[in-house]
Amino acid sequence: MGWALARASVLALIGVGVLGFGPAVARAAAAAPAAAPKTHPVSVADPACGVSLFVQQAGRVAYRLPHAFLRPGTDSVWTRAAAWRRGVDYGVDLAHGELRLLREPKPGDSLWVSACWLMVPPPLEFQLYTWQPAPESAKDSTARVAPVSPGPGTRPVTGRVPQLAAAGTDLTLSGNKSLAVDFGSSQDAFLRQSLDLAVTGTLAPGVELTGALSDRNTPLSAAGATQDLQSLDRVLIELKAPNGSAALGDVTLDLERGEFGRLERRLQGARGDWSGHGFSGVLAAASAQGEFHRLQFFGxxxxxxxxxxxxxxxxxxxxxxxxxxxxxxxxxxxxxxxxxxxxxxxxxxxxxxxxxxxxxxxxxxxxDYQFTVNRFRRNLAAAGASWERGPGRFSTTFITEGDDRGRPLGITLDASDRFTLAAAGDSTSRAVGEGAVAGLGDYVLIPASVVPAHYAFAGVDSGTYSVRFARVGPGLGAYQDSAAVQERTVFAFVGQGNGAYRVGRPLPLPDSHQLWSVTAGASAGPLTVDVEGAVSRHDLNTYSPLDDGDDAGTAGRARLALAGAVPGRLGGPGGLELTARSVGRTFDPFARLERPFAQEDWGLPVDADLERQSRYELSGFLHPRLGGELLGAVGYLATPDGFHSLRRSAAWSREGRVTTRASWARAAGERPDVRYQGGGRDLRRAELGLSLAWLEPSLKGEWDERRAPSDTGRAGVRTRELSAELRAPRRLAWHAQLGFTVRREARDASGGFVAQDLARTWRGLLETPTAAPWGVSVAWYRRLLEPRADPRRSRSDLASVRLRGGDLKRGWSGLANLEVTNEGENQQVRQLVFVGPGKGAYDAFGNLVGNGDHDLVIVVSPDLVRVARVATSARASWQFGASEVWRGSRLEADFESEARRRGGLSLSDAWLSPSAAMSDLGLSRGAVTQRLESELAPGSTVAALRLRLERRVSGDRSYANFGQTLDDRALTVRWRARPAASLSGEVEARWKRDEAGQALLSGAPFRRVLRETGATAQLVVTPGARLRAVASLDGGWSRAEAGSTGATGTGTTRTVRVGPDLDATLGRGHVGLTVRRAFVSGPPALALIPSTDPAGAPRWEGSARGDLRLHETTTASISVTVRDRTGQVTPPTRPTEVTGRAELRTFF
Structure with a gap:
């Protein structure tokens, strides 16, 4: 007996610990509930059997088991609640060892799987040899018969069995597809579909495939399919191999061969690249999502x-x-x-x-960005190749991009439009069609009197003309954009020649753009030579042959570099470089050739065109043996408009215990055809730093003087800046920094530079080690601007503070954040407009009545008002309890506030009080949230308690003529009991006070306060895993406080809602039903803010849902919701509402 027991123990340990699922699974099997079925009780454990544990995940129905080739009839699956049935709740792929759920997974629930497998399973793949017969013997009997080769023969591609994958293939496909119909009593039926697909794996050794496709809620065409890649939310299929890659869908194209053929775009299409034996290439064809543009501006x-x-x-x-x-x-x-x-x-x-x-x-x-295409469908194709072997190299790039003029966006071009485009040439001001159509619109026609006849804005859908406006340029039109109403731009008549817009429908000009560039280079010892040439063609209007004489342009550059060792005592590595570049006036690249704000270095204004130029530069560098780096350069620039400039620069830098940096640059230019011809720049910088054991001080200075040619007045700026900084060494875990900067700015005038302003800046930073249990992070910035000609000062404050602390052993933690910033806010006005009888919430005087014929629309001005924003959040929590009953008990307190104040910052905004959020008129917006929450004894079967106290306050005064405040307070207490595994109940009591206020300049103030007291009770019965029943009872007493707008008395509205919830699993399906019946007595219920929607609970409300598993990967479902307000006293009355959705979803 002792030997038998010992042998059984050893076999069990081997089966579970070595040949089975390992120690982790052994612990999982020990943790399995006692309800686990024992389908194969044996006295000696089978070494080819085991138990594995899985955690269910949302949306995942397939789980890979540790072993394949499972023995039939040995699998069983169970949860803590009950055992699952094979073929009803789950299915198993015995050959591949894959578990598939036939019911909706419950995220977070544990799932145990017991199974047995083959000790020595056969391989899943075999490679069969194809034997070929020997060739026919020659007629000469002495002819020798060729030996039969036992190797595999070559099979044609069409003869391959699709089910047999090649060696090294391992693809995983997952996703789902759904078709749904939304229907209702007050809406038409809508057909919707969605597709989510993901594929990952390898096609062969070293060949990887990754793909993702998302197509959600995209309308179906009459043929039942979407039309193009733009219709998809996201699509990407990428194939990677050792010598190349290919991608289809949302791809990024980067071309960096040379200077003139550079390109970086986000596209939708195909891209492929390859490399090998010194060659590399890339090919792309796609639809361009947008057009490239660069914007430069000062803050x-x-x-x-x-x-x-x-x-x-x-x-x-x-x-x-x-x-x-x-x-x-x-x-x-x-x-x-x-x-x-x-x-x-x-x-x-x-x-x-x-x-x-x-x-x-x-x-x-x-x-630099791409703005979305809004004229025509836009296509792009690009190809690039490069070759490099030994000292030589060569590359070429070709790019073509253009509009498909047969596919305009948002507009239909008729014969007259095409005639207008053909006669417009490259001028957008001439490409204007008819713009005024009689009928319902936003404008009315004002007859000619003192001013010419013109159109005036009458309100959204309140006019007799629908009018379009086209931008023709400053001083060429008679209208100007003035504001925005309901996201529509409003145009006002300002007189001919005073505006930038005219009445008319702007017609888009389809353009076509091509570029071809070639680069070549060679290296011979210390000498390097590079040359590049490019030609471009850009037709701004492919409809018109006019103005095509300037479509083509050329550009070229050459570079000669020499590098080596410089002799002498101070010599070291050094080099010289001579570059020449010429860009024609009509050459048009796809990317910017110059770095941002490079115009200032040569003495040009920031908005000048520096892309077209002729430039020659000689530069050199030297790394002395004593350390450091010395740079020098001299260059000459000439632009097509006659400007020429000579620039010289030198720079020195050395890092170490003592860090020194210095630079000097001077440019002198001239443009003869303007009144003030001179332009240039004189820039000098110096920096001195010291690295000590605990401190790194530094001092920086900058002297900058810039002038630009101008025809209207002197354009020059002079700045002097000095800054000092103290910082902790970078090697320390603590980070600290403190700095101060003084900046003076002067403008060029007839008598010299005149002081404009003085700016002082303070900044600080402190960060503690992140691994410590306590931590602080503080960043602070203050800038004070003092204009010399204006007594008003401007102050900018930015800050962020983060405090954290906690003790995991004692279960408590705390976190606090503070952020201060300055932003701009558009000036807004709420305008009262007529929308139709019963369709608005306001009457003609601007009084909020809930069922009126007017409503408020938002009018947005382009002018910005400066606001100081302060956002604060704090959270403290304590988790306690060691026993099963008290484990998980917690106490939490939260505070959040946001203050947006016009103008400067106030210290009280850092911890905004509810009263200030509601009453402080200096705040554009204010919001406060206070919350206290506690959960006690969550594991108790008799009394699990939860307490929640919350207050939310907000005030919105961002409109010039409108303001609104909200104050919501709530207290809830919940008691829950679970006397048995199949029976539980809970009761929740609530107390609420909601207050709302509105004020419109043209109407009477609105204020309403509603109080509600009530309770909810639920009894939940779960006799098994296939049935769940809930009995629900909800009672509430609500009333309006005396003095509330619209309240006719102080009576209490009593509402009782009762009904069941049922969830049942029937065979391969699942059904759910919820029904509520409301009993209302007392005065009619009031909404906190009156609107066109009815207030109070519907008399009957119910929803039903059914799911049916048609196949292990296919599910059909239908859901219907019904609301019946029959007998409702207060308007607006609504008929019985029915909404629903039918859906078919398949998983793969």
Whole structure:
């Protein structure tokens, strides 16, 4: 007996620990509930059997088991609740060892799988040899018969069995496809579909395939399919091999061969590249998502944003292609993200900088981006190849991009439009069609009197003409954009020659752009030679043969470099480089050739065209043996408009215990055809730093004087800047920094430079080690601007504070955050407009009545008002309890506030009080959230308690003539009991007080306070895993406080809602039913803010849902919701509403 027991123990250990699922699974099997079925009780454990544990995940129905080739009939699956049935709840692929759920997974629930497998399973793949018969013997009997080769023969591609994958193939396909119909009693039926597909794996050794496709809620065409790649939300199929790659879908194209053929775009199409034996190439064909544009601008003092991005014509009403932007600030490339440097509003084309990057009037910002195509479908094709062997190299690039003029976007071109485009040439001001159509619109015609006849805005859909306006340029039109109403731009008549717009429908000009570049180079010892030539053609209007004489252009460059060792005592590695570049007046590259704000280095204004030029430069470098680096350069520039400039520069740098940097640059230029011909720059910088054991002090200075040619007046700026900084060494875990900067700016005048302003900047930073249990991070920035000609000062404050602490052993933690920034806010007005009887919430006097014939529309002005924003959040929590009953008990307190104050910052905004959020008129917006929450004894079967106390306060005064405040307070207490595994119940009591206030200049103030007291009780019965029943009872007493607007008395509205919830699993399906019956007594219920929607609970409300598993990968479902308000006393009355959805979804 003892030997038998010992042998059984050894076999069990081997089966579970070595040949089975390992120690982790042994622990999982030991943790399995006692209800686990024992389908194969044996006295000696089978070494080829085991138990594995899985955690169910949302949306995942397939789970890979540790072993393949399972023995039939040995599998069993169970959860803590009950055992699952094979073929009903789950299915198993015995050969591949894959478990598939035939029911919806419950995320987080544990799932145990018991199975047995073959000890020595056969391989899943075999490679069969194809034997070929020997060739027929020759007629000569002495002829020798060729030996039969036993190797595999070559099979034709069409003869291959698709089910047999080649060696090394391992692909995983997952996703789902759905078709659904939305229907209802007050809406038409809508057909919707969605597709999510992902594939990953290898096709062969070293060949990887990755793919993702998402097509959600895309309308179906009459043929039942979407039309093109733009219809898909996201698509990407990428194939990677050792010598190349290919991609289809949302791809990025980067071409960096030479200077003239550079390109970086986000595209939708195909891209492929290859390399080998010194050759490399790339080929792409795609639809362009947008058009490239670069915007350079100086920051606004004390405003982090938003800054509007524009198209080529300067219009700000654009959308930006997501992730297409490259943003630089003072020459440094930034990172996108609200916790990084900036964040983008792609839909509205706006960029806002975080407080990590302070913006001032001296900040130089450059944004390269693609704005979405809004004229025609746009196509792009590109090809590039390069060859390099030994000392020689060669490359070529060809790019073509153009509009498909047969596929305009958002417009239909008739014969008259095409005739207008053919006669317009390259001028957008001549490409204008008819713009006024009689009928329902926003404008009315004002007859001629003292002023000529013109159109005037009458309100959205309140006029007798639908009028379009076209931008023709400043001083060429009679209208000017003045405001925005309901996201529509409003145009006002200002007289002919005083505006930039005219009545008319702007017609898009289809363009075509091509570029071909060739580069070659060679190296011989210390000598390097590079040459590049390029030709471009850009037709701005393919409809018109006019103005085509300037479509083509050429560009070229040459470079000669010599590098080696410089003799002498101070000699070292050094070199010289001579470059020459010539860009024709009509040459048009696809990317900018010059770096941002390079115009200032030569003495040109920032908006000058520096792309077309002739430039010659000689530069050199030297690394002395004593350390450091010395740079020098001299260059000459000439532009087609007659400007020429000579620039000289020198720079020195050395890093070590003593760091020294110095640079000098001087440019002198002239443009003879303007009144003030001189332009140039004199820039000097110096820096001295010292690296000590615990401190690194540094001192920096900058002297800059810039002039630019001008025909209207002197254009020159002189700045003097001095800054000092103390910082902790980078080797320390603590980071500390303290700095101070003084900047003086002067403008050029007839008598010399005149002082304009003085700016002082303080900044500080402190960060503790992140691994410590306690931590603090503080960043602070203050800039004080003192204009010399204006007594008003401007102050900008930016700050971020983060405090954290905690003790994991004692279960408590705390976190506090503070962020201070400055932003711009559009001035807004709410305008009262007629919308139809019973369709609005206001009457003709602006009184909020809930069922009126007027409503408020938002009118947005392009002017920005500076606001100081302060956001604060704090959270403290304590988790306690060691026993099963008290484990998970917690106490949490949260505080959040946000204050947006017009003008300067107030210290009280850092911890905004609810009363200040509601009553402080200096706040544009204010919001406060206070929350206290506790959960006690969550594991108790008798009394698990939860307490929640919350208050939310907000005030919105961002409109010039409108204000609104909200004050919501709530207290809830919940008691829950679970006397048995199949029976539980809970009771929740609530107390609420909601207050709302509105004020419109043209109407009477509105104020309403509603109080509600009530309770909810539920009894839940779960006799098994296939049935769940809930009995629900909800009672509430609500009333309006005396003095509330619209309250006719102080009576209480009593509402009782009762009904069941049922969930049942029937065979391969699941059904759910919810029904509520409301009993209302007392005065009619009131909404906190009157609207066209009825207030109070519907008399009957119910929903039903059914799911049926048609196949192990296919599910059909239908859901219906019914609301019946029959017998409702207060208007607006609504008929019985029925909404539903039928859906078919398949998983793969």
């Amino acid at each position: 606004v003092e004390g405003r982090q944003g938003p800054y509007l991005l524009t198209d080529d014509a300067g219009s700000p009403f654009i959308s930006v292609v997501a992730a297409s932007e490259v943003v630089t600030l003072d020459g440094e490339r930034l990172t996108r993200g609200e916790s990084a440097d900036y964040f983008m509003d792609y839909e509205r084309g706006r960029i806002t900088f975080t407080n990590h990057r302070p913006i001032s009037s001296a900040s130089r910002v450059t944004v």
